[in-house]
Amino acid sequence: xxxxxxxxxxxxxxxSTQYDGNRVDILRVLIAIFSDAxxxxxxxxxxxxxxxxxxxxxxxxxxxxxxxxxxxxxxLGYDPMGWGVPYGNLVAKDTLKNLxxxxxxxxxxxxxxxxxxxxxxxxxxxxTAAHPIYVSPDDTEAQGFNVFxxxxxxxxxxxxxxxxxxGFSRLLNNVHQAQCTYLPYSIxxxxxxxxxxxxxxKCLEDIPKxxxxxxxxxxxP
Amino acid sequence: MGGSSSKAQFTHLISRxxxxxxxPAEHDFWDELWKTPLSTEDIFALISPDAVxxxxxxxxxxxxxxxxxxxxxxxxxxxxxYPVYFDQALNCARLLSRLVPFMLEDSSNEDIRGLxxxxxxxxxxxxxxxxxxxxxxxxxxxxxxxxxxAVILVNSLFHxxxxxxxxxxxxxxxxxxxxxxxxxxxxxxxxxxxxxxxQHACLQISADVGTRCWVR
Numbered sequence: 001x002x003x004x005x006x007x008x009x010x011x012x013x014x015x016s017t018q019y020d021g022n023r024v025d026i027l028r029v030l031i032a033i034f035s036d037a038x039x040x041x042x043x044x045x046x047x048x049x050x051x052x053x054x055x056x057x058x059x060x061x062x063x064x065x066x067x068x069x070x071x072x073x074x075x076l077g078y079d080p081m082g083w084g085v086p087y088g089n090l091v092a093k094d095t096l097k098n099l100x101x102x103x104x105x106x107x108x109x110x111x112x113x114x115x116x117x118x119x120x121x122x123x124x125x126x127x128t129a130a131h132p133i134y135v136s137p138d139d140t141e142a143q144g145f146n147v148f149x150x151x152x153x154x155x156x157x158x159x160x161x162x163x164x165x166x167g168f169s170r171l172l173n174n175v176h177q178a179q180c181t182y183l184p185y186s187i188x189x190x191x192x193x194x195x196x197x198x199x200x201x202k203c204l205e206d207i208p209k210x211x212x213x214x215x216x217x218x219x220x221p
Numbered sequence: 222m223g224g225s226s227s228k229a230q231f232t233h234l235i236s237r238x239x240x241x242x243x244x245p246a247e248h249d250f251w252d253e254l255w256k257t258p259l260s261t262e263d264i265f266a267l268i269s270p271d272a273v274x275x276x277x278x279x280x281x282x283x284x285x286x287x288x289x290x291x292x293x294x295x296x297x298x299x300x301x302x303y304p305v306y307f308d309q310a311l312n313c314a315r316l317l318s319r320l321v322p323f324m325l326e327d328s329s330n331e332d333i334r335g336l337x338x339x340x341x342x343x344x345x346x347x348x349x350x351x352x353x354x355x356x357x358x359x360x361x362x363x364x365x366x367x368x369x370x371a372v373i374l375v376n377s378l379f380h381x382x383x384x385x386x387x388x389x390x391x392x393x394x395x396x397x398x399x400x401x402x403x404x405x406x407x408x409x410x411x412x413x414x415x416x417x418x419x420q421h422a423c424l425q426i427s428a429d430v431g432t433r434c435w436v437r
């Protein structure tokens with residue numbers, strides 16, 4: 001595991017930044033091999049068409065759970081403040097930012113494959129044919145099954161939801177902060193807010209307890 | 222990383238790849254190509270998109286050798302993680318991240334589709350040059366050899382991300398193992414249901430780490 005957060009009970013999992021460059025290189029290859037969706041036209045886009053992603057998100061992908069938790073922790077555990085000193089980002093080279101930005105790309109790509117997992121309860125309430133396609137979490141052989149979606153939907157403890165929510169609010173707030181500061185360019189500005197919004201959408205869609213948590217937090221912080 | 226001499230050398234090697242078919246058995250040439258240390262930025266600067274397209278169009282056999290060897294090396298590093306080969310593996314990874322997007326560009330190209338997805342056997346000579354005990358690996362991983370290269374690539378990359386010593390500290394990895402084991406004793410019923418699967422994963426990872434420490 002690369003960073004503490006979701007999926008690790010112990011807080012002792014420390015950041016290890018010394019291998020960030022190597023990780024970025026490997027993650028880039030992953031992005032490269034998943035890039036075949038770029039060559040489809042938007043109208044003919046099929047979320048299950050990529051054979052590459054089918055292999056990567058199948059249930060027997062090695063280390064899928066560690067990978068998922070590492071990626072999401074690196075992304076949402078990232079703190080754009082750094083040292084908290086203005087212009088500190090220009091003095092120190094922030095390798096973690098690089099890793100975070102690559103990680104969020106890979107994570108969004110991996111989560112985009114396949115169909116959502118729906119709990120059976122909703123299915124019984126709406127037996128009509130009009131409901132969207134979904135895959136049962138146990139049906140690992142079905143087309144569109146995505147082990148990463150299943151891992152995402154397994155997040156349920158309050159601590160983990162809190163970590164997700166804090167991470168999203170910190171990172172999305174950064175865009176606003178970096179633009180409104182009195183000293184231009186003094187705060188590291190993350191360049192991946194669109195990907196973060198997609199990730200937020202995926203979390204709201206796939207984690208059943210996340211939406212109630214967020215709404216409750218907004219009304220009773 | 223990557224002095225001007227290695228850049229010049231690399232440019233020379235690439236131009237040779239573009240101008241003539243190179244025999245896969247010509248180990249000196251390929252070794253030199255894989256061992257030239259270059260950063261991602263250098264590789265992206267030295268290989269232009271047009272060069273990659275030209276390679277795909279005019280020298281399919283070179284491309285095939287390049288891709289097969291790169292994947293074979295990544296797989297080899299995962300199987301026998303000697304720290305000596307880590308830099309070489311990173312080189313392969315950088316080169317792949319340059320090549321693959323262009324290879325995916327034309328989905329009607331049957332050659333490339335076949336290269337990715339046809340089941341095939343990796344020639345022994347490719348892995349034998351990596352390490353002396355490759356013969357043992359061959360006999361152990363026979364079923365792996367017939368998988369398509371794409372599957373091997375994806376699996377190797379996932380493994381590479383968590384190779385102790387390059388990407389994760391060994392101690393952190395050990396912490397994680399302890400954590401996994403502690404999760405087995407989780408009292409919550411929904412977690413207990415999955416206990417069998419976790420136990421299996423745990424054992425598998427410990428066995429992996431065990432063999433890796435032993436190898437070192």
